[in-house]
Amino acid sequence: MLNLADFSAVIFDMDGLVLDTEKTYFIAWQQAAARMGYTLSDTFCLSLSGLNGDAVVQKLLAECGADFDLATFNQVAGKVWREYVTQHGIAVQHGFNELLAFIVQQSLPYCLATNSRAINALECLALAGLSNVFDLIISRDDVANGKPAPDIFLHAADCLQVPIERCLVLEDSHAGIIAATQAGAFSIFIPSTQPINPLTLAYCDVMMPNLHDVLESFRA
Numbered sequence: 001m002l003n004l005a006d007f008s009a010v011i012f013d014m015d016g017l018v019l020d021t022e023k024t025y026f027i028a029w030q031q032a033a034a035r036m037g038y039t040l041s042d043t044f045c046l047s048l049s050g051l052n053g054d055a056v057v058q059k060l061l062a063e064c065g066a067d068f069d070l071a072t073f074n075q076v077a078g079k080v081w082r083e084y085v086t087q088h089g090i091a092v093q094h095g096f097n098e099l100l101a102f103i104v105q106q107s108l109p110y111c112l113a114t115n116s117r118a119i120n121a122l123e124c125l126a127l128a129g130l131s132n133v134f135d136l137i138i139s140r141d142d143v144a145n146g147k148p149a150p151d152i153f154l155h156a157a158d159c160l161q162v163p164i165e166r167c168l169v170l171e172d173s174h175a176g177i178i179a180a181t182q183a184g185a186f187s188i189f190i191p192s193t194q195p196i197n198p199l200t201l202a203y204c205d206v207m208m209p210n211l212h213d214v215l216e217s218f219r220a
Contacts (some may be wrong), residue, residue: 010058013170014124017172019128032076033073050172111167114140115152171187177204189206190214
């Protein structure tokens with residue numbers, strides 16, 4: 001059983017944790033690649049989950065070749081993604097609103113800590129109807145190194161004025177769990193993709209299937 005009183009702050013990841021964005025990225029990446037004559041498998045797209053932009057670029061070049069036209073890919077993928085989310089929106093993950101309401105009720109500080117750039121994070125939150133939910137957003141723009149480096153979580157703890165050891169990190173990706181572990185935070189892994197990497201289970205403190213179950217554990 002988890003006790004929320006054991007923590008002094010909660011740090012939420014965004015993509016795949018608060019928002020169901022990852023499938024929208026996969027659709028955009030695969031369609032953009034197909035228009036350029038390449039194929040990105042589901043397995044490859046899953047391997048990009050939680051990575052920062054620089055790491056995604058390196059994996060794309062390794063997969064498609066050093067002459068892969070990143071500028072065209074990014075332009076086409078961005079267009080496809082925006083068309084898709086404009087039509088379908090971005091879903092909020094099951095249990096997030098209820099869990100956040102409980103955290104607020106407990107007067108516990110919280111923030112968002114994402115590998116996305118600030119402009120992209122703000123756009124995604126707006127499309128999901130969560131523009132005013134997070135007073136504090138730590139993005140890839142705020143640190144030297146993105147996840148799986150610990151910088152984002154360490155910076156979040158500093159901004160919250162809470163020791164990282166007293167922070168609860170909620171993450172859905174392997175890169176995020178590694179970052180939280182290296183930072184020294186307590187982490188709950190809520191996987192957004194399958195299959196689950198056994199190493200992620202080894203690094204996280206607890207695994208739960210969704211945010212609703214996290215809430216129920218706190219209420220127990």
